[in-house]
Amino acid sequence: MAEIIKQATRDAYGAALVELAESCPDLVVLDADLAAATKTGGFKKAHPDRFFDCGIAESNMMGIAAGLAASGKTVFASSFAMFAAGRAFEQVRNSIGYPHLNVKIGATHAGISVGEDGATHQCCEDIALMRSIPGMTILNPADAVEARKAVFAAAQHDGPVYLRFGRLAVPVIFDENDYNFEIGKSVQLTEGNDVAIIATGLMVNEALIAAETLKNEGISARVINMATIKPIDREAVLRAAKETGAIVTAEEHSIIGGLGSAVTEVVCEEYPVPVLRVGVMDTFGKSGPAVELLKLFGLSAEHIVEEAKKAIALRG
Amino acid sequence: MEKSKRKTLEKIALHIRMAVIEGTYNAKSGHPGGSLSISDLLSYLYFEELNVDPARPDWADRDRFVLSKGHCAPALYGALAHKGFFPVEEIKTLRHIGAKLQGHPCMTETPGVDMSTGSLGQGISAAVGMALAAKLDNKTYRTYAVLGDGEIEEGQVWEAAMFAAHKKLDNLCIVVDNNNLQIDGTLDEVTSPYPIPEKFAAFGWNVIVIDAHDFDQIEAAFKAARECKGKPTAIVQKSIKGKGVSFMENQVGWHGSAPNAEQYEIAMNELKAALAAVEQEG
Ligand SMILES: Cc1ncc(C[n+]2csc(CCOP(=O)(O)OP(=O)(O)O)c2C)c(N)n1
Numbered sequence A: 001m002a003e004i005i006k007q008a009t010r011d012a013y014g015a016a017l018v019e020l021a022e023s024c025p026d027l028v029v030l031d032a033d034l035a036a037a038t039k040t041g042g043f044k045k046a047h048p049d050r051f052f053d054c055g056i057a058e059s060n061m062m063g064i065a066a067g068l069a070a071s072g073k074t075v076f077a078s079s080f081a082m083f084a085a086g087r088a089f090e091q092v093r094n095s096i097g098y099p100h101l102n103v104k105i106g107a108t109h110a111g112i113s114v115g116e117d118g119a120t121h122q123c124c125e126d127i128a129l130m131r132s133i134p135g136m137t138i139l140n141p142a143d144a145v146e147a148r149k150a151v152f153a154a155a156q157h158d159g160p161v162y163l164r165f166g167r168l169a170v171p172v173i174f175d176e177n178d179y180n181f182e183i184g185k186s187v188q189l190t191e192g193n194d195v196a197i198i199a200t201g202l203m204v205n206e207a208l209i210a211a212e213t214l215k216n217e218g219i220s221a222r223v224i225n226m227a228t229i230k231p232i233d234r235e236a237v238l239r240a241a242k243e244t245g246a247i248v249t250a251e252e253h254s255i256i257g258g259l260g261s262a263v264t265e266v267v268c269e270e271y272p273v274p275v276l277r278v279g280v281m282d283t284f285g286k287s288g289p290a291v292e293l294l295k296l297f298g299l300s301a302e303h304i305v306e307e308a309k310k311a312i313a314l315r316g
Numbered sequence B: 001m002e003k004s005k006r007k008t009l010e011k012i013a014l015h016i017r018m019a020v021i022e023g024t025y026n027a028k029s030g031h032p033g034g035s036l037s038i039s040d041l042l043s044y045l046y047f048e049e050l051n052v053d054p055a056r057p058d059w060a061d062r063d064r065f066v067l068s069k070g071h072c073a074p075a076l077y078g079a080l081a082h083k084g085f086f087p088v089e090e091i092k093t094l095r096h097i098g099a100k101l102q103g104h105p106c107m108t109e110t111p112g113v114d115m116s117t118g119s120l121g122q123g124i125s126a127a128v129g130m131a132l133a134a135k136l137d138n139k140t141y142r143t144y145a146v147l148g149d150g151e152i153e154e155g156q157v158w159e160a161a162m163f164a165a166h167k168k169l170d171n172l173c174i175v176v177d178n179n180n181l182q183i184d185g186t187l188d189e190v191t192s193p194y195p196i197p198e199k200f201a202a203f204g205w206n207v208i209v210i211d212a213h214d215f216d217q218i219e220a221a222f223k224a225a226r227e228c229k230g231k232p233t234a235i236v237q238k239s240i241k242g243k244g245v246s247f248m249e250n251q252v253g254w255h256g257s258a259p260n261a262e263q264y265e266i267a268m269n270e271l272k273a274a275l276a277a278v279e280q281e282g
């Protein structure tokens, strides 16, 4: 087996912005005193004239982003997910979402894997918040390769995009050369008709491990990478419902309002089958090393395997 | 200030600094820089100024303290532990799974913590609410909050400042820790909030500027704050980020990284030597 390379999606984000600057003369990058952590620091170095550190003032940063975008700029505005989606929610909704402006929100440090900083920084509500804004596109890449492609796709896309990146280094699962990323299109990673595991972000790798385990037990699992959470790939979700009859969703986010909710809404409306949600169970996070926390909060291949078996049993 | 009192405060401040180093080293993460810049302040607050009782952390008439710059929890935990709110040994569990001592202060987990903080700009508003409650209830307890100088870039801080002055909350005293550094550089390199004293004065506050590492000035400032009627007080303390650990002083890189084993040894030895020096003074 090939050696596992690990990279944080925020690193790929930072590198992609520097690369993007070449082909996108209108690009402006904003940060809120976290350039070293969100990785926009590379862009700041390479293009100091097109970078603005707005200080610890996320709401104002989103307003500035809106004004720049309304004046023809393509803006990437970065902070931690907690402050980009949380602190500045209403500015994002009213100044960016409502006028459908070209602001791309680069939100890093999403989810439990923030680790030691604890609950105040572990944002597990951002997808729910962003999903509720009409016209907002939400991208949650699974690895560094996808993260880079998502940045380029977001820049091309007309309208607001929320990009969700992680702090933790996670396995690179896609191949830069033959991986095609398209907003709104999910990617099926394994064949299987006993159960479908629809995963997003760092849970995609866990879903692949879970599918391996299930395979050894004679259960064929279809793993789907749902990098675009909004607009969700309804067609792929419905095909999975029809062809497997049992679905598990997996995300590093609250089970309320995120991928699990999005999939459930589609399935319930058009082709009801059991859907079980693996995610953060309506609770706040806590301090600790990221890898241990992911296990503690049930964000693991083992938990996906359990839920897959339960979903199959429910289908009968 | 009497010599013996100063010596006591200096020793406690050094113990708080050791707790900062001990905690962040064991956590392999955390924020030593801004914790060290408020160690003298917290020594004075918890051992001279605040009317609190470790045996009754929820005592209704206690003075309130809000660490609005919540990332400096290691210093707060050091002060609370040495005051007797929990065993000093617990400092080593900082940021561990299941520990009371969360990365940012959590009022439902840790005795002595009056407000959960960590998202910058929010603590001061909660402090304003506490001061308002004291006025509503005709109580004499006072409310204190510590803010970072980068933190005051948050608009919410100024919304709180406007309200507090408008309501004449003279039972509220905030300290802005002016160490001149945030994460991405100096305040001027990021988005300058200067001039700080003039801004608070324009918002209707009583403003006092002091040297953060001089106990006489700290004492005088809190006395003046208590005596000021009709206005909230903002103490702007000029501090050194990383104060007390030579290689951390004024280094932006020590905002949010923990010492490794070697750095831990050097830092602890410096602090122990400083403690011995204070003890040896006549
Ligand atoms: C709302 C919010 N935005 C961003 C952060 C991330 N953050 C943590 S500390 C910090 C810098 C704080 O600088 P300052 O207030 O000067 O603190 P000090 O120098 O005393 O450590 C930032 C941006 C946060 N905790 N909360």
Ligand SMILES: [Mg+2]
Pocket (backbone or CB within 6 Å): B034, B148, B149, B150, B177, B178, B179, B180, B181, B182
């Ligand atoms: Mg500072």
